[in-house]
Amino acid sequence: MTLSSKVWGIKVMVSKDGIVKTVVDVGSGRIKAIIGELSSNGETLKVLKYIDGPSKGMIKGEVQDGKALSKSIQDVLDKLRVATNEPINSISIGITGEKIKSRTVNTELALDEEVEINDTHIQKLIEKAEEKVFTGEEQILKTEIYNIRVDNSGIVKNPIGVQGSKLQGDVHLIYTNNETVSKLIATVNSIDVDVEKIILNSYASVKSTLDEEDMRMGVALVDIGEGTTDIILYKNEKLIYVESIPLGGRHFKTDLMYLYNIEEEEVADEILDKYRTRDIGEDGSIYYTGCDKPIMATDLQRIITARLKEIIDYVDSTIQKSGFNGYLGKGLVLTGGVIGDKLINVDQLLDMINQKTGYVARKVLPPNEFSGLEKADSSMATVIGLFYEVMEEEDRKLKTGSYTHQDIEVRNERKIQPQEDEVSKILEQHSGEEVEEKEKGKFISTVKEWFSHFI
Structure with missing residues (x-):
């Protein structure tokens, strides 16, 4: 957590011109959602409301019944709207499931001449790693780079600004398939809500606990x-x-x-x-x-x-x-x-x-250190982490004028809505819970x- 303790103050009123965001943890048993506000100066953060409700249609982290799941999400969002009088036209959501993969690739980027390493070079290094692994059917969820070297130097903690003609590092890629992401986004879009960000659930839990x-x-x-x-x-x-x-x-x-x-x-x-x-x-x-x-x-x-x-x-x-x-x-x-x-x-x-x-x-339990969420328990680790992550990005935007690199490309498709039966057909394609013989x-x-x- 990079926001200062001052940001999480519990007695400061949130300004009316603050940044309001909603995050949703779409679980297999419960839907958990937080709507909160970051003041326009980035100094205070407050949970406006936390709501949870039953989840139907999500099995083992996979959308199995899109119509039932969208109804579950809508029920929770409607309760948030009533409680806060906020419209909630977009949300950030977490993602999990056994189709999430994790792989580290040692990658080298040769430069035409000796230059000062910048963010563009880092991004090109990541893209070269993706080329070694991906077939075109994958979606990045998170990247990490370590053991970075410039030319023949030792490991460099931060290569930005270092002069060199070659960049090398171990690029860790966390990804899933396009279909998993598309079905999740389509489920949200079907209730006339956009998806702003998709965040890895386990990473969100880290944000709120470690x-x-x-x-x-x-x-x-x-x-x-x-x-x-x-x-x-x-x-x-x-x-x-x-x-x-x-x-x-x-x-x-x-x-x-x-x-x-x-x-x-x-x-x-x-x-x-x-x-x-x-x-x-x-x-x-x-x-x-x-x-x-x-x-x-x-x-x-x-x-x-x-x-x-x-x-x-x-x-x-x-x-x-x-x-x-x-x-x-x-x-x-x-x-x-x-x-x-x-x-x-x-x-x-x-x-x-x-x-x-x-x-x-x-x-470990998530923190109970800010207003509006005084009774956090272990089941809320992911949704609180989603809230931390989204609001840290907003705080960073206020301070620097730009967001960090958003790894996953979110494509909302709710402007031209298919009929309800068509939506159900799309979301339920390849659905139906598998017989769990192997698992049993x-x-x-x-x-x-x-x-x-x-x-």
Whole structure:
């Protein structure tokens, strides 16, 4: 977070001519949105309103039912409009999903003569790296450059202004496919709202939770949400690896439904809610509407623990795959909706992670340091980070007269609207939740052995 503490003051009134922005975290379980205002002099920032609501149509970070998802987003935005009397014609949104890729490419840019390195040369270096990786079907989400050298020098922290005829560096590209981005934008455009920026969810979570020491010494942030678990690694204050896996809190429910042949989600929700509130009989059973046989609380705990172990396995393998195992001096940091869910024992989870990875793990909450958002919890890490990122860009614009390079190209197409049935057809193309046999295979094999003794 680069804005000063003065910017986040909680007692200063926001000027009427301030910059108002809206950010939306489009999750698989909930839609979370913040509308806030930065004063015209960049000195004060305030959250005008935070609203969340149910999310329908987003599965594992992918748009599966565009019509249902657009309705979910619209419901939240309408509540913001009523609460703030702001029109909200454009928003910035986060993006996640297993189609997000992370790759580092060593790239060299030869210059015609010795010149002073500037931003244009940096951008050309990035473009050369993209040429080595991309086929034309990708969209950049974030770039990072490290190990930069000018001519045959040692590593240069900031090459801008350095004289040289050759620029070299490791360009880290984080990207996804065009279709994923297009479907998300089309979903928003279908409710007559533009998309200003698309920001990587895990990067947003970093903005709201980690400090400079974490990122300098090396850390893995693990954001466990409803449909996905996002993993992002930092070292020497550089983003070095990103991955998103299609596992999250929703699997506690789907596992319960699968193993007990429960057909209605409402029934599974009731069972999980009773477990959360410890509404458990003296015999250790959870009784629910229409049940022929209650579910033992210890059995449900085993189901949840088995799924958590699978998530931990994925986190561990991701760190191994990144090549930075052993370099994370600040260990693992956990945030996200699941971390605040009473379904899990967080202390037990942290211990399980330590035993599996060898790293110290801790949970972290986003800050409660500015007006309008006094009760932030771990499920709000991403939406608060989106707000930080967007408003930091606006603050930078006020101070320098220009934004930083916007990696992802946002193409809104709401000026000429297709009919509703055409929109649905576009958004729902290739939709339909896939059968999760591959995902279930590993998990079910670990559960069935003990589970057969309890049914």
